[in-house]
Amino acid sequence: MTQTETRAGTATTFESLDPATGDVVGVHPVxxxxxxxxxxxxxxxxxxxxxxxxxxxxxxxxxxxxxxxxxxxxxxxxxxxxxxxxxxxxxxxxxxxxxxxxxxxxxxxxxxxxxxxxxxxxxxxxxxxxxxxxxxxxxxxxxxxxxxxxxxxxxxxxxxxxxxxxxxxxxxxxxxxxxxxxxxxxxxxxxxxxxxxxxxxxxxxxxxxxxxxxxxxxxxxxxxxxxxxxxxxxxxxxxxxxxGKDAVIVDADADVDAAADATLWGACSNAGQTCTGVERVYVHERVYDEFLAALLDKAKGLRADDSAEAQLGPITTPQQRDVIRSHIQDALDRGGRAVLGGVESVGERFVQPTILVDVPEDSLAVQEETFGPTVTVAKVRDMEEAIARTNATRYGLGSTVFSKERGMEIAARIRSGMTAINGVITFAGVPSLPFGGVGDSGFGRIHxxxxxxxxxxAKAIARQRFKPLLTLTSFTRTDKADQQLAQMITMLHGRGTTIPKR
Structure with a gap:
């Protein structure tokens, strides 16, 4: 994106550019x-x-x-x-x-x-x-x-x-x-x-x-x-x-192959530039090694370039590449390991898939939105730990759970506006479901x-059908009307459930 300046120094037009080639796509007014x-x-x-x-x-x-x-x-x-x-x-x-x-x-x-x-x-x-x-x-x-x-x-x-x-x-x-x-x-x-x-x-x-x-x-x-x-x-x-900083939770009974496939697509599709994309994964320790091996195997051969066959395109904005590079570097500096890719994966226009493990939870790659084809994978003892880690960021947009038996139970406890079970980002494609987040992911809903x-x-209208039995909204209201109202309210609401003493 470039601007054309007038003599006074005020931009009157700007160009949209093809991020893969730098070619001008169009010229538009400011x-x-x-x-x-x-x-x-x-x-x-x-x-x-x-x-x-x-x-x-x-x-x-x-x-x-x-x-x-x-x-x-x-x-x-x-x-x-x-x-x-x-x-x-x-x-x-x-x-x-x-x-x-x-x-x-x-x-x-x-x-x-x-x-x-x-x-x-x-x-x-x-x-x-x-x-x-x-x-x-x-x-x-x-x-x-x-x-x-x-x-x-x-x-x-x-x-x-x-x-x-x-x-x-x-x-x-x-x-x-x-x-x-x-x-x-x-x-x-x-x-x-x-x-x-x-x-x-x-x-x-x-x-x-x-x-x-x-x-x-x-x-x-x-x-x-x-x-x-x-x-x-x-x-x-x-x-x-x-x-968002969306997480995938993989339970011990999950379809590991499907979870790995969904994770890779959720993390890398659109070159990772998806607000509800996968950026973190928490995997039950019983299936962690199997999951990581499957994820790495599926990531082989997945490359971002400008060929017609490429499944990943370029990073659209130049400044985003700097963010991606800084998050990877911070994760490595803090003891994390890149089992695929790394800092060298961040090129001039394209970023190659990067999988990080052993990354501390307070690192940039876990806490801040990366918006690139990167993902952190962490081993957890149980689903309690997975849920706690998932909820431990200021974001709360989307999330994913892979579990055969406890999907709904786990999903209900995740602090996010949307959750997909045994799929990834599927909620976005359902027109009847609301889309939006909580916390620093925003508020309000579309869809x-x-x-x-x-x-x-909302426009509310109350229309009188017949004269009221009790005249209440008038200065002519009588003591008798007040007593009758009290009796009515007591009859309707006076038998509330008592809370047992402990």
């Missing part, structure tokens, strides 16, 4: 604060039309967009390949998942959000109570570079299906994907309900301050904090999907019913 505000204003006008449509009408528009994306998916995958460096097959998988989530959001928004009756209770029995979920207005989405379609689509599709307009600021490393999405949407729908603004960090900050009704951010924890600070100036709510509601506000 949108100013005024231009961002203008985009939000256009979105506000479009939102008035979009929100007035029925759920079925929005579904038809979104389905038309889905059809365009699907028919041109090869073009989209090629663009993702060039901007991120990921293999074509990985880009196609990402596109397919994004399309599936768009279909789910469009088809289920009405069922999740439309007005429904709820019980008013005995005290307020004369009221008819309803709740519905209404669109916020304009949602700002700030997307990442590692999954430039699938990840932001988890906010864009759900916000649109809920009736909002969206202004999308893609990563400066993958602006072409964002522009492609906005262009195909405009072709499909004919209204600027989805717009894109491109630029660097200042453009994202401008979007936070441009009067949007909510910001959905995906990126590092540090940047997420800055987004929150900018949004706090206008009391703009945010949903944050930040970093599923929770993801639809994330971009709405």
């Amino acid at each position: 949108h100013t604060e005024e231009e961002v505000r203008a985009a939000v204003a256009r979105a506000r006008e479009a939102a008035a039309w979009w929100s007035a449509l029925s759920y079925d009408e929005r579904d038809r528009h979104l389905s038309a967009w889905k059809g365009v994306i699907t028919r041109r998916v090869g073009q989209l995958a090629d663009l993702m390949h060039r901007e991120t460096g990921k293999p074509h097959g990985d880009a196609m998988l990402e596109a397919a998942l994004g399309i599936d989530h768009l279909a789910w959001a469009a088809g289920h928004a009405g069922k999740v959000l439309k007005r429904r009756r709820v019980s008013a209770g005995l005290v307020m029995a004369n009221q008819a109570a309803t709740v519905e979920y209404l669109p916020l207005g304009v949602v700002g989405v700030i997307g990442p570079w590692n999954y430039p379609l699938f990840t932001p689509m988890g906010s864009i599709a759900y916000a649109l299906a809920a009736g909002n307009a969206v202004v999308f600021k893609p990563s400066e490393y993958t602006p072409g994907v964002g522009e492609w999405l906005a262009q195909t949407f405009l072709e499909s729908v004919g209204h600027p309900v989805l717009q894109v603004v491109t630029g660097l960090g200042d453009t994202g900050a401008a979007l936070c301050r441009a009067g949007v009704d909510k910001v959905a951010f995906t990126g590092s924890t540090a940047t997420g904090k800055r987004v929150m600070a900018a949004c706090a100036e206008t009391l703009t709510p945010v949903v944050i999907e930040a970093g 599923g019913p929770d993801g639809l509601k994330e971009f709405t506000y």
